Amino acid sequence: MNLYIDEKTCIRCGACVEHCPGDVLYLDEEGFPFERYPEDCWYCGVCQAECPVECIQLLFPYLIR
Amino acid sequence: MARVETVVADFLILGGGAAGCMAAISSAEADSSLEVVLVEKAEISRSGAAGRGMDALNNVVIPGIGTVEEYLEALQVVADGTLEPTISRVIGERSFGLLQKLEQWGCQFPRDSRGQYIVGSFHPKGRFLVEMRGDLKKLLARRVEAARTKVYNRHVALAILKEGNHAAGAVALDLKQGVLRAFLAPAVLMATGGAARIGLPSTGYLHGTFDCPWCNGEAWKMGFEAGAELTGFEYTATSSMTKDFNGPGLSTFIRHGAWLVNGLGERFMERYEPLGLERAPAGIRAQAMLEELRCGRGPIGFSCTHLPEETISLIEEGLFSTERPTMRDYFMRKGLDLRRDPVEVVMSEVYLCGGHGLAGFVADSFGETSLKGLYAAGDCLANPYGFLVGAMVMGEVAAQRVASLKEKRPQSPNLGETLDLLQESLARHRKGALGVSVREFEYKFRRLVNEYVAPPKSQLKLSRFLRETEGMLADQEDLPARDPHQLMKVMEAKAGLFSARMAALASLFRTESRFGLYHHRVDFPHKDDPNWKTRVILSAGPRGPLVRKERP
Numbered sequence: 001m002n003l004y005i006d007e008k009t010c011i012r013c014g015a016c017v018e019h020c021p022g023d024v025l026y027l028d029e030e031g032f033p034f035e036r037y038p039e040d041c042w043y044c045g046v047c048q049a050e051c052p053v054e055c056i057q058l059l060f061p062y063l064i065r
Numbered sequence: 066m067a068r069v070e071t072v073v074a075d076f077l078i079l080g081g082g083a084a085g086c087m088a089a090i091s092s093a094e095a096d097s098s099l100e101v102v103l104v105e106k107a108e109i110s111r112s113g114a115a116g117r118g119m120d121a122l123n124n125v126v127i128p129g130i131g132t133v134e135e136y137l138e139a140l141q142v143v144a145d146g147t148l149e150p151t152i153s154r155v156i157g158e159r160s161f162g163l164l165q166k167l168e169q170w171g172c173q174f175p176r177d178s179r180g181q182y183i184v185g186s187f188h189p190k191g192r193f194l195v196e197m198r199g200d201l202k203k204l205l206a207r208r209v210e211a212a213r214t215k216v217y218n219r220h221v222a223l224a225i226l227k228e229g230n231h232a233a234g235a236v237a238l239d240l241k242q243g244v245l246r247a248f249l250a251p252a253v254l255m256a257t258g259g260a261a262r263i264g265l266p267s268t269g270y271l272h273g274t275f276d277c278p279w280c281n282g283e284a285w286k287m288g289f290e291a292g293a294e295l296t297g298f299e300y301t302a303t304s305s306m307t308k309d310f311n312g313p314g315l316s317t318f319i320r321h322g323a324w325l326v327n328g329l330g331e332r333f334m335e336r337y338e339p340l341g342l343e344r345a346p347a348g349i350r351a352q353a354m355l356e357e358l359r360c361g362r363g364p365i366g367f368s369c370t371h372l373p374e375e376t377i378s379l380i381e382e383g384l385f386s387t388e389r390p391t392m393r394d395y396f397m398r399k400g401l402d403l404r405r406d407p408v409e410v411v412m413s414e415v416y417l418c419g420g421h422g423l424a425g426f427v428a429d430s431f432g433e434t435s436l437k438g439l440y441a442a443g444d445c446l447a448n449p450y451g452f453l454v455g456a457m458v459m460g461e462v463a464a465q466r467v468a469s470l471k472e473k474r475p476q477s478p479n480l481g482e483t484l485d486l487l488q489e490s491l492a493r494h495r496k497g498a499l500g501v502s503v504r505e506f507e508y509k510f511r512r513l514v515n516e517y518v519a520p521p522k523s524q525l526k527l528s529r530f531l532r533e534t535e536g537m538l539a540d541q542e543d544l545p546a547r548d549p550h551q552l553m554k555v556m557e558a559k560a561g562l563f564s565a566r567m568a569a570l571a572s573l574f575r576t577e578s579r580f581g582l583y584h585h586r587v588d589f590p591h592k593d594d595p596n597w598k599t600r601v602i603l604s605a606g607p608r609g610p611l612v613r614k615e616r617p
Contacts, residue, residue, distance in 0.1 A: 001613070006362070018108055019107075019108050019110065019111040020108075020111075021107040021108070021111050021112050021113075021279055022107070022278070022279055023106075023107065023219070023240060023550055023553070032440070033148050035352055036550070037152075037550060039271065039272065039488075039504070040272050040278075040279075040310065041273050041310075042273075042277070042278050042279075042311060042313065042552075043115045043274060043310075043391050044116065044391065045117055045390050045391035046111045046116060046117055046388075048390075048391070049117070049390065050111070056483075058394050060395070060398065061270065065502070
């Protein structure tokens with residue numbers, strides 16, 4: 001997983017999903033975003049930039065930490 | 066024939082990056098009655114290589130600071146004598162007008178204390194680089210919306226439609242509905258980027274590339290199959306990339322005077338290019354970096370420790386706010402401080418790109434390819450080192466041309482047979498008889514690219530690559546894809562393999578060495594100007610690709 005999305009802060013607006021350039025993120029049944037295709041992430045930070053409540057943190061995968 | 070929804074328009078744009086968005090905006094400016102459709106794989110306010118931001122326009126000819134002739138001279142050095150200047154001239158001539166337009170739209174170009182643009186040097190000659198701030202892509206997307214362009218986000222273009230020897234539209238896959246959709250138009254602009262995922266990066270992550278990983282040569286494969294010619298595929302570029310990270314963003318170091326240093330702290334470019342130093346043509350710089358690493362003088366990196374605080378702040382501010390904000394997290398995680406530490410870099414995987422390289426469609430001054438009605442702009446067009454300015458200018462030029470011609474909409478395109486072929490192909494992927502995942506397939510050909518196509522090159526290695534991947538061309542038709550996202554990945558892998566094979570063919574054909582590291586042939590180690598100061602052109606023949614010199 002490349003992201004930490006804070007469940008308490010997230011307002012389920014779907015902005016991160018809508019804008020993700022890699023089609024990495026999807027909404028689950030409760031409208032909470034998750035990484036369906038984490039291996040396609042470029043860590044570009046679009047999800048972070050689009051989040052209106054700043055609840056997304058980039059974790060970076062292990063090999064590049 | 067399968068029935069699909071068909072959308073008819075006057076102008077179809079494939080790809081909503083900077084080039085495609087600018088084309089949509091410009092076509093409405095030129096003729097508001099024109100019906101324009103834009104098909105985008107992601108979502109236009111954040112898609113393409115400039116989706117997250119860009120902290121400079123690299124090539125603006127500002128009156129009083131540079132001239133178009135000087136700009137072309139600089140590009141001729143970068144292209145090592147092979148520049149065909151038609152498109153670059155258009156870009157140079159229109160570059161300042163573009164900057165003024167963007168500034169009017171709200172894009173920020175910071176000024177110095179005398180109220181002048183902050184202009185830097187990036188090319189081996191001249192000063193054409195202008196610092197930029199702001200959210201360019203969002204700004205363009207809002208303009209596209211205002212232009213009333215019909216945007217189809219999350220649609221992957223799969224094939225170009227034709228009517229006789231004229232482009233007539235395209236078929237795309239709707240990623241969310243999982244269905245095909247046809248778009249008919251007498252003019253089609255391809256603007257879907259270069260090919261980022263052909264070599265393997267050192268981290269091993271398939272998407273941990275230098276260039277935007279969601280563009281993988283799809284336009285090249287579609288356009289070539291439809292009859293458009295390609296050039297520059299032997300220019301297999303590799304750039305410096307932050308170690309353990311991905312993406313571009315390091316040009317800021319070069320233009321602000323950082324030094325490339327080796328593990329001994331030596332400014333090693335003094336040894337290889339005493340005049341140009343860090344601003345040497347990219348292939349020469351890459352050769353120097355590789356040589357330092359090969360001789361055990363690594364690690365190498367960009368050092369800013371000699372720069373004044375205001376310059377370091379400018380670098381950080383641009384990098385962290387606009388170009389690559391996630392770099393801030395990366396620097397923090399690694400404990401990096403530019404005032405103290407060099408930023409270690411590695412050589413990126415090889416990639417192909419028309420806007421920061423030489424690979425792409427051959428086109429005339431309007432961006433029209435060798436297939437009538439089929440245009441190209443941005444990183445899929447061969448617009449040598451035209452960067453972001455080149456993308457937007459050529460999007461604008463193509464749109465204005467299309468608006469002025471206003472051709473009749475297609476009457477009888479080859480839609481039926483194209484759909485039949487695509488449906489059959491998609492059905493095979495859903496079945497997935499190969500039983501090998503697309504990731505494994507992609508890893509395999511990209512590993513082979515590292516071994517056989519990446520420089521240093523030789524006839525033995527390049528032919529081996531073509532032989533080894535011959536069977537993969539058949540295999541790829543049976544790659545499994547259980548959902549539309551995976552179908553997209555299959556299409557990207559196929560386009561990547563196509564692009565890599567074109568690179569091998571062109572590299573095999575150019576029997577000399579040129580472009581520094583990028584086309585270093587160990588079996589033809591010298592530059593041969595009398596025979597090879599020309600472009601290599603690839604075209605589709607009845608029995609496979611044909612390769613020729615542009616000028617004998």
